[in-house]
Amino acid sequence: MIDLSFPTPPESQQAESFREQVRDFLATELAGRTPLQRVESWMGFDAGFSRRLGEQGWIGLTWPKQYGGSERSALERYVLLEELLAAGAPVAAHWIADRQSGPLLLRYGTEAQKQAILPRITRGECFFCIGMSEPDSGSDLAAARTYAEPVDDGFIVNGTKLWTTYGHKAHYMVLFCRTSRDHEDRHGGTSQLLIDLTLPGITIRPIHDLSGAHHFNEVVFENVQVPRDALIGEMGDGWNQVLSELAFERSGPDRFLSTLWVLIELIRTLQGRDDDQSRIAVGRIAAHLMSLRRLSRSVAGMLQRGENPTLQAAIVKDLGALLEQEIPDIARQLVDTGRADAAHRDFFQVLHYAVQQVPAFSLRGGTREILRGIIARGLGLR
Amino acid sequence: MDDSRSLLLDTAGRLFAELRETPDDADTAWRRVAELGLPLALVDEAHGGFDLPVADALAVVRLAGQYALAAPLGEALLANRLLAEAGADIAAGRPTLAVADPHSPLTLNREGDRWRVHGRLPAAPWVEHAEVVVTIARHDRQNRLLLLDPDSLAATPGTNLADQPRTDLTLDLDLDNHRVRELPETLGAEWLFESGALLRCQEIAGALATVLDMTVQYAGERVQFGKPIARQQAIQQQLAVLATQAAIAAGAADMAVDAFHDPRRHALIAAAKARCGEAAGQALAIAHQVHGAIGMTREYRLNLYSRRLWSWRDEFGSERYWQARLGEQVLARGADGLWPFITELGSSTEGARQ
CATH class of the missing domain: 2.40.110.10 (Butyryl-CoA Dehydrogenase, subunit A, domain 2)
Structure with a gap:
C-alpha cells in the first residue's frame, strides 16, 4: 500500500491554555482593526505589532533560550500561528524570519550568526525576506543564476532576485545562489548566504501587485562584497538546505486560513437567512476546514518529532490553496454581488480584496503543479 | 502502532x-x-x-x-x-x-x-x-x-x-x-445514525486507499505512445489529486473515529462524513479517467470499489445532509463564533479517546 498516513495530531492542555492567553492578548491588541485590515492575513505589515509580540516571547517560540527563544513546544507554536491568522493580526514583518529563516539559521548557521541574529528576530527587531526566485528561475529553483564569486575575503555577488516579499522593509535576506561556475552541477554548485540588505551595491525596486499594493520587490546585486562569514551552512550544500527550508514553509495554517475573514464576514452577512443553500455551503467549508486542520496539525507533530514530512506538507498545501481560493467563489454564490448592499460593506470589502489575492495562493511557496509533482514522486511515479 | x-x-x-x-x-x-x-x-x-x-x-x-x-x-x-x-x-x-x-x-x-x-x-x-x-x-x-x-x-x-x-x-x-x-441516555437514535456514518467514513477511507493503489499500479502498466501513461505529466498530476483526496478522507475518518466517545461527536462526524463523501466522488472520477474503458467493465475490480463508494457516500447521510447539519451549527454560532467552534472541536475532551 502507498503510505499517505497522517499520524494523530499531538495535543496538550498546556497548548489549549496558551490559546486563551493568545486570544486575550490579541483581543486588546487588535481592537478596532477592521475586517479589511484583518483579511490581509499574513501580508499585513506592522513593525510595532511584531515588537509587542516579541516582548511576549512569542517570536521564535520554540527556539532555545540562549538565542532569545522560549523553548516551548511546536504544538504551542501551531496554536499561536493559527490564532494570529484567525484574528487577522498583522504578522508580515516577522513572519518569514519566524517561519523559515530563523529555523534555517538554527539548523545550519554558525554560532556567531545565531548569536548575532536570532535574539534580534525574537525581539521583533529583525525582519527577513526570501531570496529564491529570479527573473528566469521560479518553479525551477535550481536554474538560479545569481552568482556569489568566492574571493579571498568572502564573495562578490551579482544577480537579481524577484518577487521578494517585503524586501523593502527587511533587514536581511537568505540568498540562494550559485557559488560555482560549473553549471552542469545544478544542485551541488549552490549555497545560501546571509545578506545584510544595507550593503553597498544592493538596489531594491518596488513591484506593485495587480491591486496596486507594494509587497513585491526586485532586488538587484551589483558587485556586492559579502564577507566570508555570511555563508550559511556548507559551501555547495545550498540545494539540500533550501529544501529543508521549504518543508517549514508548506504545511502550516498560513496555507489554508488566508481567506478565513471572507468566511467570517460571509457568515455575518447570512445571519437571519434561513435557507438550505446557506447551511449547505457553510457546512461544506467547515467540513473542509476541520479535516484539513487535522492534517496540518498532524504535520506539525511530525516536524516536532524531527521527521521529514515533505509529501504530507505538499498534500496539505495543495488542498489548502484550493480551499482558500474557493471561499470567495462560494461567497459569491450566496450573496448577490451585483447588488452591493451598504449594510454589508465589510463583506464586500474583504471579498474584493480576496478576489485580487487568491490567484497567488497556488503560486507562492510552490505552485500547484510543483506540489503535485512532489506528490507524484511520493507515489513513485517520478 | x-x-x-x-x-x-x-x-x-x-x-x-x-x-x-x-x-x-x-x-x-x-x-x-x-x-x-x-x-x-x-x-x-x-x-x-x-x-x-x-x-x-x-x-x-x-x-x-x-x-x-x-x-x-x-x-x-x-x-x-x-x-x-x-x-x-x-x-x-x-x-x-x-x-x-x-x-x-x-x-x-x-x-x-x-x-x-x-x-x-x-x-x-x-x-x-x-x-x-x-x-x-x-x-x-x-x-x-x-x-x-x-x-x-x-x-x-x-x-x-x-x-x-x-x-x-x-x-x-x-x-x-x-x-x-x-439503553444509556447517550445512546439514542441519533447516536446510531452518527455511528453508521462513522462506519461508512472508515469504509470509504479504506476503499479509497485501494483505489489509489490500483490506479497508480494500472498507470504504471498501461503503455500508450510507447511508454507507461504514468510517465505523462498530465496523468501524474491527476494521480496526485487522487492521492490528496484519499489522504483527506483518511484524515477525516480518523477525526470521526476519535469522536466515538466525544459528546460533540455530531459535528465531528458530520464534517467527516461530508468530507469523505466528497472525496469519494472526486477520487473516483480520476480513477476512472486514468483507467479508461477497462475501468467501466464489470470484470475489472475497480467497479467493486467504485459502486461501493458511490453507495456509501449516500448512506447514513449524504454530503448535502451532513453539510446542512454542520452549517446549521456554524451559522447558529455566528460570525465571531466560527473560529472558536473550529478550535473547540479540534481538541479532545477528557476521556474522549479511550
Missing part, C-alpha cells in the same frame, strides 16, 4: 485478502469473519469481547473497506456493541442494525404488558442474512434498543448500487419485553 493492534490488523488483513478471491460470497465471508471473533471487536470483555480500544476495533472496518469484504462487519460490530450496552446476549452469528430517517423517528409505545412500535426503517443493511436486527427508539425519555426478528418484519428487499442488500422495513408490530431493552 502497538503490538496488539498490528496483530489484529495483520490477522484480519490476511483473512480479508483470502476472501477477496470470492467477492460475492457473503455467507463464507460472514462465517470466516465470525470464526475469528471480529464482530465482537467493539464489545468489552465482560460480554465476551476483546476490550479493544475503539480506534483499533474500527481500524478493522477500514481494512474491510480496503479489501471490499463481502460481509457487513461494521454493522455487526456496532450491533453487538449495542446488544452489550443493553445487557442482551451478543448475537453469536449475524446481527445487523437499521436506522430510521432522522426526520421521522420510530414511535414506541407501551400497550398493556407489551410494546408497540411503528415506523419505517429504510434501506436496512443485510436484513435477510441476519439473525437479529437492532434499532433504537425512544419512549418516555428513555432510549431503548429494539431486537427485531428479521422473519417477523414487513420487508421490501432491494440492494444499493454495489448489490449489497438494503431492505425497506415497515414496522407496525408488538414486541415482548425482552425485545425492548433500556
